[in-house]
Amino acid sequence: xxxxxxxxxxxxxxxxxxxxxxxxxxxxxxxxxxxxxxxxxxxxxxxxxxxxxxxxxxxxxxxxxxxxxxxxxxxxxxxxxxxxxxxxxxxxxxxxxxxxxxxxxxxxxxxxxxxxxxxxxxxxxxxxxxxxxxxxxxxxxxxxxxxxxxxxxxxxxxxxxxx
Numbered sequence: 001x002x003x004x005x006x007x008x009x010x011x012x013x014x015x016x017x018x019x020x021x022x023x024x025x026x027x028x029x030x031x032x033x034x035x036x037x038x039x040x041x042x043x044x045x046x047x048x049x050x051x052x053x054x055x056x057x058x059x060x061x062x063x064x065x066x067x068x069x070x071x072x073x074x075x076x077x078x079x080x081x082x083x084x085x086x087x088x089x090x091x092x093x094x095x096x097x098x099x100x101x102x103x104x105x106x107x108x109x110x111x112x113x114x115x116x117x118x119x120x121x122x123x124x125x126x127x128x129x130x131x132x133x134x135x136x137x138x139x140x141x142x143x144x145x146x147x148x149x150x151x152x153x154x155x156x157x158x159x160x161x162x163x
Contacts, residue, residue, distance in 0.1 A: 006047035010074050013098055013105060017043040017051060017072070021136045025057070025155025030147050036060055039155045041136070049073060053084070074098065080107050082127070089119025094127055104131030120145055134159040 007015060021041045028034040037057045044052040050071040057065040070084035070092075082094040096109035111125040122144040130137045140153040 007045050008047065008049040010049045010077070011045070011051060013074055013077055013100060014043075014051065014072065014080075016104065016131060017136075018045050019043065020160040021157035022160055023136075023155055023157035024060075025138075025153055027153045029142075029144075029150060029152050031145055037065055037155075039157060041138075041157060043072065053082070080109065082109055082111075089116035090114065090122050092125060094125065096127075101132070103133050106130045124149065 007018075019042070021043075023039060025037050025039050026034065027037060037059060039055065039057045041053070041055045044054075046052055050073045053068075053070045053072050055066075055068045057067075059065055066086075066088075068084050068086045070082060073081040073083075075081060078097060080096050080098050082092075082096075084092040084094065086092065091114045092111045093113075094109035094111040096107060099106045099108075107127075107129040109127040109129075111127070113122045113124060115121055122142055124143045126141045126149065128137075128139045136157040136159075138153070138155050138157070139151065141149050141151045143149040
């Protein structure tokens with residue numbers, strides 16, 4: 001595990017996220033064909049009370065699919081804020097809780113979304129981030145383009161050897 005001695009005390013509950021995670025996932029939504037993908041997520045400590053987050057996905061053939069970037073904050077060891085920007089024209093403010101477990105934690109988040117004028121309409125999202133040892137599982141649901149809140153993505157990632 002790699003993290004800086006400058007880790008802000010508020011980040012102690014999520015210290016084990018720091019590093020790079022990679023794995024595969026599955027996607028589905030009523031308006032698209034189901035698909036599989038490769039995902040890479042990096043959480044970086046910069047000595048401030050947040051972790052810098054970057055995420056990229058590719059098709060199994062290597063075609064780029066999605067990227068997002070943002071900041072993960074822990075507030076009072078019990079609340080989490082995840083501020084994200086997406087190149088598809090959305091900004092996402094996700095807020096929720098963190099539940100600590102013996103081998104990690106579970107974060108449950110619900111988001112408010114701002115859509116650019118040219119973006120597809122996304123009304124809300126829900127994210128779940130579960131860490132157990134060196135396995136990070138994520139799930140993502142969204143209410144978008146007239147479809148109510150529906151599961152969209154699920155991935156299982158493992159810690160990279162350089163983390």
